[in-house]
Amino acid sequence: MKSAVETLNPTRVRLTVEVPFEELKDSLDAAYKKINQQVTVKGFRKGKIPARVIDQRFGRGAVLEEAVNDALPRFYTDAVNEAEVNPLGQPEVDITELKDGELLAFTAEVDIRPAIEIPDYSGIEVTVDAVEVSDEDVDKSVEQLRDRFASTNPVERAAAEGDVVTLDLEAKVDGEVLADGQAEGVQYTIGSGELLDGVDEAVTGKSAGEEATFTSTLKGGSAEGKEAEVTVKVTAVAAREVPELDDEFAQMASEFDTLEELRADSRKRLENMKQYDQATQAQERVLDELLKLAEVPIPEKLLEDEVNTRKHNLEHHQLGQMGLNLDKYLEIQGKTAEEFDAETREQAVKGIKTQFVLDELVNKEKLNVSQEELTEHLMRRAASSGMSPDQFAQAVVEGGQVPMLVGEVARGKALAVVVDAVKVVDTNGEAVDLSDEDDEAAEAAEASAEDAPAADDEKAADKSE
Structure with a gap:
């Protein structure tokens, strides 16, 4: 031949x-x-x-x-x-x-796959948010925990903000009661914003047995988006009671004996969260700067496929789960179809450039993925997907997606190499050493490198075959 x-x-x-x-x-x-x-x-x-x-x-x-x-x-x-x-x-x-x-x-x-020359990235400098946890942050965290242990007790008075009311609702459009426009025994916390617009004003001041009528735009159902006349009847009012903030609450809500220990743990948890956010921010900003420096030609057919894949996933998976179509989604986002197409294309270009550049770094730095690193990444992906590690691992193997996960970990390691070599400072002007947070930094790097298109070597090989 x-x-x-x-x-x-x-x-x-x-x-x-x-x-x-x-x-x-x-x-x-x-x-x-x-x-x-x-x-x-x-x-x-x-x-x-x-x-x-x-x-x-x-x-x-x-x-x-x-x-x-x-x-x-x-x-x-x-x-x-x-x-x-x-x-x-x-x-x-x-x-x-x-x-x-x-x-x-x-x-x-x-x-x-185009030949790519990795640029000199040693001069990159990015600024990230400082890790600062205020007393107000701790107060809010403890208050959220306190709310989880709140109880409700029936009261014989008019409903007020914060009360839990039991409601019967009926919605009419053009004078006709909707087939799916009636609900009984709905529990709602006044002020939570979890029901129709206007319901808070309608039920505040109403006692059990009283009703009110208001107009609102329906958020779902057969007449989604239409104006409806809604009649709401209060059938019960209950007051929320939260426990006192004391050592007894700390013992009930946590493994700690004192409220002071609980607050200290809350502060530490918030610091860990902000350190992870800081690491993620550093990875994303360093990646953006690296991509600005790199010359990466984009295959047009690959870009077209990636744009179509992103649109398909949004329309048929993400929006479908929310009960939305693309037109409704664009209306909510306040975007035109042209703006959406431009953004999708921009995101696809960035995804392809990210993969090409980081894959080249993987080869240049001769980075390998250990079984332990792959297992840790699989555990994190399983947790974010809501599946058990065993279920997720089985789905990955059956779908032939193991090479994809290996690629994600390898690209995360490549990005971490760049971050280690550049200057990262916080908003206070202090140098940030992400090596002190190895786990958070590694997880953040993999998360930043995950938004890669279906252009990885294994998928490309499958298509070629």
């Missing part, structure tokens, strides 16, 4: 391949065997029809087509390996010559 490679642009090549006809022998044999199993010819047992009879009855052309279709992937892969290119996606193949008994020639155009 002879092959040559022509560079069409930094992200696309054309392979020209010539194959001596004898190299098609195995595929021709397989083609005759396949056709033998599919057809019947009077006078011959199934599977025992001679090749010459198949040629006469069904045409030599049909056999050649079957053989070429079988052999092309193998010849294409050999040409790719010989040219030492990294294909992305499926090739566009054109058979330029097929002479029976002599020659098969074809061309294959395919996007490739």
Whole structure:
């Protein structure tokens, strides 16, 4: 087999391949065997029809087509390996010559992973938020814990903000009660904003047995987005009572004996959260600066596929779970379709650039992923997905996504290498040493590097095959 490679642009090549006809022998044999199993010819047992009879009855052309279709992937892969290119996606193949008994020639155009030069990033400097936890932050955290242990007790008075009321609701549009516009026994905390707009004002000051009518825009159901006349009846009022902030509360709500110990633990937890946020912020800002320095040509077909994938995932998965369609989502976001398309394309470009640059860093720094690192990453991904580690691991293996996870960890390590080499300061002007928070920094780096497109080597290889 002879092959040559022509560079069409930094992200696309054309392979020209010539194959001596004898190299098609195995595929021709397989083609005759396949056709033998599919057809019947009077006078011959199934599977025992001679090749010459198949040629006469069904045409030599049909056999050649079957053989070429079988052999092309193998010849294409050999040409790719010989040219030492990294294909992305499926090739566009054109058979330029097929002479029976002599020659098969074809061309294959395919996007490739571009050659990237990692820029000198040592001069990068970014500023991140300082890790500061105020007494007010601790007070708020303890108050949230306190609210979780609140109890409710029925009261015989008018409802006020903070009370838990039991409501019966009826919604009418154009004077007609909606089929799904009635609900009974709905519990609602006044002031929480978890029900319809206007309900707080309607029920405040009402006692059990009283009702009110107000107008509101429906947030869901068959008449979502329409103005409705809503009648609400208060059937019960209960006051929320929170426990006293004392040592007894600390013992009830935590493993600590005193309120002072509980507050100290809350402060430490908040500091840990802010340290993680700081590490994430550092990773994201360093990555942005690195991408500004790097020259990365983007394969157009890959970009188109990534944009379509992002749109599909948003429309058919994320919005579907929220009961929204794209038009409603854009209305809520206050964006036009053109603005949405531009943002999606921008995000896709950044995702592709991120993967290409970090993958090149992985190769340059010769970074490997240990089993322990992969397991830790899998545990974090499982937690964020709401699945158990075993369930998530099974889904990853069955979906052939292990290489994808390995790539995420490797890219996270590559980004961490860059962060370690640049200057990170907080808003107080103090240098930030993320190496003191290895776990948080590593997790943040992987999170920053996760927003990569479906252009990783394994997926690209799958598409090429």
